Amino acid sequence: MRIKRQIELLFLGAGIWIGNCTINLAGRIKRNERGDVPGWVMITLMSALLVAALLAIAGPRLEELFNQAIDRVAGMG
Template identity: 80%
Template structure:
C-alpha cells in the first residue's frame, strides 16, 4: 500500500508542476518573442500581395480567360 501512495504522490507532484508551469506570466518567460516584428512582417506581406494583385490582376485575368476559351473549344 505504501508503494501506491508514493506513486500517487509523485503523480500529483508532476501534475502540479505541469499546471503551475502553464500559468506563468508573460514577463516571467525569457523568450517572449518579437511581437512588433511579426506584425510588421505580416502587414508588409499583405501589402506586397495586394500590390502585386493590383498590378498583375488584369494580365492574370486575361490569361485565365484565354486558357478557359482554349479548353472550351
Template identity: 85%
Template sequence: MIGKNNEINRNLHQRITGRKVMCSIQEFLVVFFLRGTSFLKRMWEKMSPKLLDSRGDVPGWVMITLMSAVLVAALLAIAGPRLQDLFNQAIDRVSGLG
C-alpha cells in the same frame, strides 16, 4: 560463387573498419530510422528550453504580415488585369472555346 565473394568482402571490410557492413536494405532502413530519431531527440532536447523561454517578437511578426499584405495588394493592382486575362484564356482553352 558471387555470394561467397560478397561475404568475403563484408568480412574484410568489417576487419579493416571495425564496423559491421550492412547486409540488406531492411537493416539499412532500420539503422537510418533509429539514427534519425535519436538525432531529432537530441535536437529537440537542445531547442525545447529555448522555445519555451522565448515569448516571441510580436511587433516583428506584425510588420512582416503587413508588409506581405501590402506586397500582395500592390502586385494585384499592377498585374491583376493581366493575370485575369491569362486565367480566362487558360479556362477557354481547356473548355474548348478558344
C-alpha cells in the same frame, strides 16, 4: 606544400575558436520565449501590402491569362 598545410591548420584552428566563442556567447544570452510579436505583425502587413500592390499592377493581365487558360481547357478557344 608545407605552407599550404600550415594555412589550412591556421584556418581550422580559427574556425574552431570562433565556433567555441559563438557557443559560449549563445549560452550566456537569455532569450525571451514569447517571440517578437511586433516584428511578425510588420512582416505580415508588409507581405499583404506587397501582394495587394502586385495584384493592382498585374491583376488585369493575370485575369486575362486565367480566362484564356480556362477557355482553352473548356474547348472554347
